[in-house]
Amino acid sequence: MSFPKGLGHLTIMVPRKLLYVRSNYLFGSRCWMIRFSTEILFKSVSFRPFSKKCDNADSEPLENEELLNNLLTMGVDVDMARKRQPGVFNRTDTNEQDLQTFLLSKGASKEVIASIISRYPRAMTRTPESLSNRWDLWRRIVTSDLEIVNILERSPESFFRSSDNLNLENNIKFLYSVGLTHKDLCRLLTNAPRTFSNSLNLNKQMVEFLQEICLSLGHNGPTDFVRKIIFKNPFILIQSTKRIKANIEFLQSTFCLTNEELLSLICGPGAKILDLSSDCMRRSYRNIKDKLSSLGCTAKEIRKFVLSYPDMIFLGEKKFNDKIDCLIEEEVNISQIIKHPRILDSSISTLKSRIKELVNVGYDLSTSNISLLSWSQKRYNAKLKKLYIEQNIVLEN
DNA sequence: CCAACCGGGGTCTGCCATAGTA
DNA sequence: TACTATGGCAGACCCCGGTTGG
Numbered sequence: 271m272s273f274p275k276g277l278g279h280l281t282i283m284v285p286r287k288l289l290y291v292r293s294n295y296l297f298g299s300r301c302w303m304i305r306f307s308t309e310i311l312f313k314s315v316s317f318r319p320f321s322k323k324c325d326n327a328d329s330e331p332l333e334n335e336e337l338l339n340n341l342l343t344m345g346v347d348v349d350m351a352r353k354r355q356p357g358v359f360n361r362t363d364t365n366e367q368d369l370q371t372f373l374l375s376k377g378a379s380k381e382v383i384a385s386i387i388s389r390y391p392r393a394m395t396r397t398p399e400s401l402s403n404r405w406d407l408w409r410r411i412v413t414s415d416l417e418i419v420n421i422l423e424r425s426p427e428s429f430f431r432s433s434d435n436l437n438l439e440n441n442i443k444f445l446y447s448v449g450l451t452h453k454d455l456c457r458l459l460t461n462a463p464r465t466f467s468n469s470l471n472l473n474k475q476m477v478e479f480l481q482e483i484c485l486s487l488g489h490n491g492p493t494d495f496v497r498k499i500i501f502k503n504p505f506i507l508i509q510s511t512k513r514i515k516a517n518i519e520f521l522q523s524t525f526c527l528t529n530e531e532l533l534s535l536i537c538g539p540g541a542k543i544l545d546l547s548s549d550c551m552r553r554s555y556r557n558i559k560d561k562l563s564s565l566g567c568t569a570k571e572i573r574k575f576v577l578s579y580p581d582m583i584f585l586g587e588k589k590f591n592d593k594i595d596c597l598i599e600e601e602v603n604i605s606q607i608i609k610h611p612r613i614l615d616s617s618i619s620t621l622k623s624r625i626k627e628l629v630n631v632g633y634d635l636s637t638s639n640i641s642l643l644s645w646s647q648k649r650y651n652a653k654l655k656k657l658y659i660e661q662n663i664v665l666e667n
Numbered sequence: 668c669c670a671a672c673c674g675g676g677g678t679c680t681g682c683c684a685t686a687g688t689a
Numbered sequence: 690t691a692c693t694a695t696g697g698c699a700g701a702c703c704c705c706g707g708t709t710g711g
Contacts, residue, residue: 354682357692389681392693425680432694461678469695505679510697538674545679547699554701586701612672615703641671646705649670 334359340366345384351391358391366394372401373422376415382423390426396433403435408466410442411452411459421463428463440470448477449493454501461504468507479511483518483536487529495537502541509545516548524555525573540580557587561594565604572608579611592618600625601636613643624650631657632664 337359341348344366352359366387373383387393396404408418408429422429432438445455458465465473480499481492489495500506506514521540522532536544543551555576562572576582582590593614597607607613613621624643628635631654642653 355692360691395693427681428679434694464679467695472696502675508679508697513697546701550699550701581702584701589701610671617703620703639670644704645670648705653670 334362334364337361337364337366341387344370344387345380347384347388350388354389355391358395361395364394365397368398369394369396369401372398372405373419376405376419378419378422382419386422386426386430390430393426393430396430400433400435404429404433404438407435407438407442408459411455417460421460425463428467431464432467437470438466441466441468441473444470444473444477449497450500454497457504458500458507462508465507473507476507476509476511476514479514480506484533487533489529489533495533498537499541499544502537503544505545506541513548514544517544517546517551520548520551520555525577535577535580543580543583546583551583554583554585554587554590557590558582561591562604562608565594565598567604567608575608575611579614582611582614585614589618590614593621596621596625597640600629602640603636606640610641610644613640616644627654628657631661633657 338348341351358364369387370380370383373386374380378386405415405418409415412418412421418429442455445458450458477496480496484492484495518532518536521527521535525531527535546554558576559572562575563569567575585593594604594607596618597613598604616624621643625635628642642650645653
């Protein structure tokens with residue numbers, strides 16, 4: 271799963287463009303945007319002189335001079351591109367200009383095109399016919415070119431990684447054939463575009479795997495089950511069956527669920543957490559267990575807490591602990607917390623600011639209902655206003 | 668009228684490993 | 690044997706509001 275646009279994002283200025291970086295990933299593997307922008311900002315793109323042979327020219331094929339010139343003109347970060355897919359630079363038959371012309375005609379800006387090539391250079395090995403064909407297939411699913419441009423900007427790889435358009439077409443047919451609607455496909459394409467570049471076989475494997483799970487748990491409507499689970503978690507088809515299997519097994523063995531309970535968990539509230547790496551799920555659950563039992567919760571209470579709101583497993587260990595600590599500090603009772611797991615949905619900053627405001631209007635968190643900590647802003651504000659008025663009346667009397 | 672309950676919305680890439688292929 | 694195609698992995702929330710039952 272991922273994170274909302276807007277709040278919580280670090281915004282970096284690059285010429286004529288804003289790039290959003292999920293702050294959570296700053297130090298993770300996904301800092302290409304920072305590298306990209308800093309290279310553009312602070313470092314001129316460097317490349318070896320074309321005409322001069324390098325010292326190790328014998329072992330390293332001479333790169334295509336025209337290609338390098340074109341890329342520089344287009345604003346491509348050649349260093350980055352070369353690092354990602356060096357093989358492309360040894361080819362003589364690249365179509366960078368066709369690619370640019372094609373994408374421009376679809377409404378992509380030059381900056382976006384440069385960014386696409388910098389991140390996925392193999393894109394320029396595709397022929398205009400193949401590109402156009404692939405684009406049209408995507409357009410069968412989404413309604414505008416702009417939507418596709420946005421997806422490409424986010425994830426160039428999912429569009430360009432394969433040029434097997436027949437496979438793409440078969441995937442679309444297959445997904446319809448297992449009961450997904452046009453709307454479902456649209457959701458899949460915008461959320462998990464990689465699904466459509468998977469081999470047909472891989473998608474089949476996952477669908478069949480899910481159907482088998484369904485049948486083995488004694489439910490006789492596998493089609494409905496698969497549709498439900500994909501709707502709840504559109505990312506399922508870009509996970510490995512190994513991972514999903516491990517997670518389902520973990521849920522089953524950890525909570526000793528009956529077949530029926532397990533079924534409704536995985537195609538209901540638990541669907542979202544199935545694509546966690548299984549290690550992550552284990553760690554997260556262990557942390558919840560440790561934290562809550564250190565606060566005096568029984569095993570039974572913990573089980574009930576997690577099953578009533580499995581989304582909690584999505585929370586990182588630190589975040590979960592910080593939220594609990596922040597509530598405990600404000601005299602909120604642990605029994606109140608596990609009774610209202612949804613309050614842990616709110617960000618720490620929301621929790622803190624609401625607690626402060628509520629204390630200010632004399633709201634006693636240790637005895638009063640705490641569910642309003644996770645209400646929508648609108649409902650919460652209305653309530654706060656009421657509390658404020660009530661308090662003033664009390665003070666006046 | 669109030670709030671508990673519950674479902675939904677947004678949103679997942681960039682990198683690496685390795686079989687397959689020309 | 691260089692290069693491509695493809696599978697798989699780590700990573701880790703927050704918010705809104707309709708419905709319903711008291």
